[in-house]
Amino acid sequence: MPGRPDFFILGAPKCGTTALSEYLRDHPQVFVSRPKEPHYFCDDFDYYYAPGQRTEEHYLRLFDAAGPQHLAVGEASVWYLxxxxxxxxxxxxxxxxxxxxxxxxxxxxxxxLHSQLRYMLDEDEPDPEAAWRLQAARARGERLPSTVRVPAFLQYGAAAALGAQLRRVYEAVPREQVKVIVFDDLRRDAGAVYRETLAFLGVPDDGRDEFPRVNENKVHGNAALARLTQRPPGPLVAVARGVKRVAGVQRLGVLDRVRRRNRLVTRREEISPAFAQELREHFRQDVAELGELIGRDLSAWTA
Structure with a gap:
């Protein structure tokens, strides 16, 4: 129904969720919330909402602008999975x-994911292999960055165990209500994935034929400015909340503009062949489970 979300992109992070949500947002009969990642339903990762704000009323205000012309209303929160x-x-x-x-x-x-967490200031270890080896210590509460929002984000082995995560989704959601998209397919033919998604949502094709890359790997141009915009100090946050309340708006957009100006798109360095092989061995069983769940041979990922 208009004004209430009826579809959800669950993640995982760095799997094309931003790209797909932006393509859908441009469709005249689809409404996607701003911000796209409210993370309302993952109450075990309670970092998005200020105390007392995690209410259904507050959440549903994100969809106030949805109207009867919108056949699908949704959001995309990458940590839901x-x-x-x-x-x-x-x-x-x-x-x-x-x-x-x-x-x-x-x-x-x-x-x-490591690169994205670095950008978001959740991760302070610059080398992904070194960060991988810190997981046990961090699980004990040691060597955690002072700016990490949720320490579990830094458990890369669990965060990337998508087979186990999809199994949990199927335990809660009827399979006919779930569509799984493999990032390789989105990268190879975004148009086909987009049209399949519209069909899944019951929305007619709008004829879109351009699908630019979205949310490419990025770094900060200025570290001090990044700390200010990604983790604004408490007094600044309090002032902003007051202004939004008086103005009757959800977002001011000032920090977003500054973040964009401080953002540099860059190619991520490749991990070493030895570390890549270690990851293939680590995830072999989980990838096999994922392939079984979606009925697809994914063995090339761990070959």
């Missing part, structure tokens, strides 16, 4: 909700 509670909470919210899951080769996902 990793969350132990999100899929179940979504089904309690709307048992008929449609769910999109995006997956990727974990050997690619781990260094890509």
């Amino acid at each position: 990793y969350s132990a509670t999100a899929a179940r909470n979504i089904m309690a919210f709307d048992p008929r909700a449609r769910v999109i899951v995006m997956v990727r080769n974990p050997v690619e996902l781990v260094p890509s």
Whole structure:
């Protein structure tokens, strides 16, 4: 129904969720929330909402602009798939909700996620292999960055175990309400994936034929400015909340503009062949489970 989300992109991070949500946002009969990642349903990763803000009323305000012309209303929160509670909470919210899951080769996902967490200031170890080896210590609460929002984000082995995560989704959501998209397919033919997704959502094709790359690997131009915009100080946040309340708006957009100006798109360095092989061995069983769940041979990912 208009004004209430009925589809959810669950993640995983760095699997094309931003690209797909932006393509869908441009469709005149699809509404995608801003911000696209409210993370309302993953109450085990409670970092997005200020105290007292995690309410259904606050969440649904993100969809106030949705109207009867929108045949599909949704959002895309990349940590929903990793969350132990999100899929179940979504089904309690709307048992008929449609769910999109995006997956990727974990050997690619781990260094890509590491780079994204570096950009978001959740990660302070510059080398992905070194960060991988810190997982045990971090699980004990040691060697955690002071700016990490959720320490579990730094457990790369668990975050990239997409087979186990999809199994959890299927335990909560009827399979006919789930569409799984493999990132390789999106990269190879974004138009075909887009049209399949529209069909899944019950939305007619708008004839779109251009699909630019979105959310490429990025770094900060200025580290001090990054700290200010990614982790703004408390007094600045309080002032912004007051201004938004008086103005009656959800977002001011000032920090977003500064972040964009401080953003540099760059090619991520390749991990070593030895570390890539270690990741293939680590994820072999999980990749096999993922392939079995979606009925697809993914053995090339761990070959």
